[in-house]
Amino acid sequence: MVLPSLTLERLSLRQYLIILFVSITLIVIGFLIAGAYLEATRTTIQQDEYLKQYTGVNVREALGLVNQGLTLYDNTLNDKMANTFQAYLEAYAQTGGDPSKMDLEQLKGELGAGYEGELDLYVINASGVIIGSTVPEVMGLDFSQFSDFSRMITKIRLGDTFAADRVVRSVSDPSDATVTGKLRKFAYMPTPDHQYLLELGLSSSSFETERADLSYYETAQKLRSINPSLVNIRIFDFNKNLITRGGVSRATNPDPDDEKILDTLLATRSDLSVYPDPHTQVHYLFINQSDPQTASDMSVIAELTYTDAILEEKLRSLLAFHLSLGFVAVLLGILSAYGASRLISTPIHEIVEDVGIISQGNLDHTIRRMKNDEFIRLEESINLMIRRIREESEELERKNTELAIAAEIQRSFLPDTIPQIEHFDIAAKSIMAKEVGGDFFDVIPFEVIHMGKDRLGILIADVSGKGIPAALFMALSRIVVRVNAIWYQQQPAEAIRNANAIITADSKAGMFVTLFYGILDARDRSLTYVNAGHNPPIICRGADSTFSELPATGMAIGAMPDAAYTSGRVVLGPGDVMVLYTDGITEAENAAQEMYGEDRLREAIARARTLPAAEIVSAILESVQGFTGNTPQSDDITLMVVRNM
Numbered sequence: 098m099v100l101p102s103l104t105l106e107r108l109s110l111r112q113y114l115i116i117l118f119v120s121i122t123l124i125v126i127g128f129l130i131a132g133a134y135l136e137a138t139r140t141t142i143q144q145d146e147y148l149k150q151y152t153g154v155n156v157r158e159a160l161g162l163v164n165q166g167l168t169l170y171d172n173t174l175n176d177k178m179a180n181t182f183q184a185y186l187e188a189y190a191q192t193g194g195d196p197s198k199m200d201l202e203q204l205k206g207e208l209g210a211g212y213e214g215e216l217d218l219y220v221i222n223a224s225g226v227i228i229g230s231t232v233p234e235v236m237g238l239d240f241s242q243f244s245d246f247s248r249m250i251t252k253i254r255l256g257d258t259f260a261a262d263r264v265v266r267s268v269s270d271p272s273d274a275t276v277t278g279k280l281r282k283f284a285y286m287p288t289p290d291h292q293y294l295l296e297l298g299l300s301s302s303s304f305e306t307e308r309a310d311l312s313y314y315e316t317a318q319k320l321r322s323i324n325p326s327l328v329n330i331r332i333f334d335f336n337k338n339l340i341t342r343g344g345v346s347r348a349t350n351p352d353p354d355d356e357k358i359l360d361t362l363l364a365t366r367s368d369l370s371v372y373p374d375p376h377t378q379v380h381y382l383f384i385n386q387s388d389p390q391t392a393s394d395m396s397v398i399a400e401l402t403y404t405d406a407i408l409e410e411k412l413r414s415l416l417a418f419h420l421s422l423g424f425v426a427v428l429l430g431i432l433s434a435y436g437a438s439r440l441i442s443t444p445i446h447e448i449v450e451d452v453g454i455i456s457q458g459n460l461d462h463t464i465r466r467m468k469n470d471e472f473i474r475l476e477e478s479i480n481l482m483i484r485r486i487r488e489e490s491e492e493l494e495r496k497n498t499e500l501a502i503a504a505e506i507q508r509s510f511l512p513d514t515i516p517q518i519e520h521f522d523i524a525a526k527s528i529m530a531k532e533v534g535g536d537f538f539d540v541i542p543f544e545v546i547h548m549g550k551d552r553l554g555i556l557i558a559d560v561s562g563k564g565i566p567a568a569l570f571m572a573l574s575r576i577v578v579r580v581n582a583i584w585y586q587q588q589p590a591e592a593i594r595n596a597n598a599i600i601t602a603d604s605k606a607g608m609f610v611t612l613f614y615g616i617l618d619a620r621d622r623s624l625t626y627v628n629a630g631h632n633p634p635i636i637c638r639g640a641d642s643t644f645s646e647l648p649a650t651g652m653a654i655g656a657m658p659d660a661a662y663t664s665g666r667v668v669l670g671p672g673d674v675m676v677l678y679t680d681g682i683t684e685a686e687n688a689a690q691e692m693y694g695e696d697r698l699r700e701a702i703a704r705a706r707t708l709p710a711a712e713i714v715s716a717i718l719e720s721v722q723g724f725t726g727n728t729p730q731s732d733d734i735t736l737m738v739v740r741n742m
Contacts, residue, residue: 115435122430130423137415145326145408149380149401152324156399157384159316160332164386164395166311168263171282175261178284178297181208182259185218185295186286194290196220196229205231214301217281221250221294232298238271245335249392253285254294260285264304265393266338266345275347276336280304285392305344313340313397329402333359335394362398378403455483516542518553519619521669524710525557525737526718528681528730535560535567535610536679536733537575541582543616551619554582557737558612559631559679561653566608574600574610574654582614589614590664593627593651601658609655613647613677622741623668624675629654632680635695637702639672639741644699669741674706674713681734682717685725693724710738 108116185208192198201218209216220229225240225247240247253260262283269278282299317330317340331339337359338345362369362383369381382399451464463480466473515523525538541554558574560567578596585592593614600610613634615626628634630653633646651662669675678698685693697720705716714736721734 118433119431122433123427126423126426126430130419130426133422134415134419137419138412141411141415142408148324148326149378149403152320152327152401153380153382155323156317156320156330156382156401159320160313160384160397160399161386163311163313163316164397167308167395168388170308170311171264172261174282174299175284177211178261178282178299179259179286181216181297182284182286182295184208185297186288189288189293189295194288194292196293199229201229201231208297212299212301213303214299217298217300219296219298221254221296223254223292225250228293234270235268236271238268243276245394246392250285250294253392254287255291256287260390260392262392263388263395264308265395266334266336267298267300275338277338277345277347280308280344283392312342314342317399324403326403326405326407327401328404329400331400331402333398333400335363335396337363340397359398366396376405376409378405452479461487511537512540515540516553518550518617520622520742521553521617521619522710522740522742523553523555523738524714525735526714527733527735528718530681530730530733531563533565533568534563534733535571536681536735537571538677538735538737539575539579541579543583543586553617553619554614555617555677555737555739556582556612556614557631557677557679557735558610559681559733559735560610561608563733570608570610570655573603574612578612578614578654588664589616589625589627590650590662593629593654593662594660597629597654597660597662598658600655609653611653617739621668622670623666624739625664625666627651627662627664629662630656632678632683634675634677635699635702636667636669637674637676637699637706638670639674639706640670642703642706644702669739671741672706673741674702674710675739676702676713676717677737677739679733679735681730681732682721682736684732685721685734686728686731687725688728693721697724706740710740713738713740 185204188199188204189196199220201220205216205218208218217231218229219227219232219235221240222228227235227238227240230236240250262285264280264282266276267278267281267283268276279300282301282304284297286295287293288295313332317332321327321330333339334345337351337356338347358369358371358381362381366383366385368383371379371381373379380401380403382401384397384399386395386397388395451462454462463483464475511527512525515525517523523540525540527536527538529536536559537556538558539554539556541556543552543554556578558571558578560571560574562570574596577599578593581592581596581599582589585595593612610629611631612629613626613631614629615624617624626647628647628649629651630649633648636645636647637643638645647665647667650665652660654660676698683693683695683698687693698717701717701720702713705713708716717736717738718734
């Protein structure tokens with residue numbers, strides 16, 4: 098038996114429209130609900146990640162404040178301990194520089210009389226070993242097992258001044274590598290012969306009580322309320338001890354994985370994230386609190402353990418909400434489709450056909466004439482919209498074509514090859530932030546005007562603004578400056594003064610250009626230049642790697658019609674490198690909105706100064722790119738390098 102086929106032609110118009118509207122409703126609502134759910138999910142996950150970042154920032158700042166408070170407390174004894182060392186040094190001098198002849202116990206009683214707590218004395222030899230102390234348990238302790246601390250006390254011993262340490266945990270005996278002993282305030286003074294380091298160690302019960310309000314542990318526990326997903330926070334000191342409510346602790350058999358992570362953080366002094374399971378994240382923050390004035394490193398490591406349980410619950414709630422919303426929306430859509438089907442007749446089919454044709458890109462097609470008022474207004478609105486879209490598309494295409502032509506014309510202004518003269522190696526490159534820009538450079542070969550092959554004009558400039566106006570102003574400026582440079586062959590200042598007068602007279606938009614123009618002379622390896630408000634070129638001397646600059650000798654061109662300009666002269670010695678640049682290099686920003694700056698530029702020049710000019714250009718641009726990363730270029734970049742070979 099053959100079943101009769103069910104076609105849309107056999108349905109009534111009302112049934113047809115109901116099916117059509119219900120189908121459209123399902124598709125639209127499906128996409129909208131799915132898009133809304135995906136966007137809400139993305140936002141929720143992003144907010145969770147932002148909250149973790151915010152938590153990390155707060156942990157750093159809070160623990161940093163704790164350290165500042167502890168520093169202020171710990172430093173209150175510095176002056177008193179510094180004065181105590183006078184008697185300690187006198188006792189050392191009386192022994193003729195032999196610590197073994199010192200009666201440390203008697204000296205301890207004399208020096209500790211004015212202190213609250215117990216003051217102990219120590220003598221450390223040049224190998225970093227305690228050879229004398231009023232604490233017998235630490236005799237023979239070799240500080241070389243604590244490499245960072247050993248370097249610091251060696252530096253203090255070889256110096257000439259008093260050094261105060263923080264209130265820190267002490268070592269109990271020579272075999273103790275955990276540094277979990279009682280709190281002591283240490284201070285150091287080198288002997289005049291630098292053979293020994295004298296040490297004072299003050300222990301007091303007040304250290305535990307008075308410093309309790311500035312507790313890393315208590316602060317960390319308070320920070321847990323910032324983020325519900327933060328299930329645990331632990332703080333470790335620089336010796337890998339866990340900071341607890343009453344002090345520090347160290348497991349007898351610590352977890353090898355934890356030890357490896359802590360060792361890595363201490364070695365690299367950087368942050369680290371691990372994922373022990375799919376639902377748990379552990380972020381380790383290395384909080385650098387080292388101080389070059391103290392022997393002990395007070396840096397700490399914050400271990401933040403997050404769970405995804407709360408995030409997953411939020412995502413499940415979002416899914417349930419959007420499914421419910423979708424069901425209600427579909428139900429309302431079906432009811433609306435049924436009601437609309439009673440009002441709409443055959444013109445809807447024609448409109449759908451016309452819109453389908455237009456959606457394929459045929460913008461010349463129009464909606465056919467309708468018979469009733471509602472569809473007539475709809476027809477006119479759609480046709481008007483299509484006309485406007487067509488006009489906007491044509492205008493956009495025209496502008497893109499003009500922009501491409503402008504970019505090609507601007508590129509033609511830049512030299513394809515750079516002329517060279519004897520003794521000098523010259524290279525340059527310009528990178529526009531947009532299709533067109535306002536930076537440019539030029540190299541003027543004077544031999545074409547019978548000046549010989551010993552002189553060469555170099556030019557770099559930066560027009561204010563961006564886009565086509567800046568590009569047009571750049572073209573005008575380049576032509577005017579080049580013509581005047583050729584006309585005033587021996588007078589660079591006069592050339593720029595006359596160019597400024599011409600450009601100022603023609604500039605109606607208030608634009609200006611900063612530029613540096615100079616004439617290289619191979620006969621005496623000199624440069625005669627004019628700096629019209631441009632970034633001062635940097636010279637790196639080959640003899641001693643020192644830096645100098647060529648400051649401005651006048652204001653930017655186009656700013657004032659009667660501006661005065663003077664010229665300067667500098668001689669480039671063998672191996673000297675001169676770098677001309679626009680502010681697109683020094684003001685390039687990274688993701689943290691930090692500028693590249695002149696210091697980094699000088700470092701890049703110093704590293705590459707022995708390379709050919711073209712390779713120096715590449716090295717500087719690679720340094721800028723490495724600094725900015727994926728941050729979009731916001732300004733034109735132009736660079737010229739002149740190297741005296």
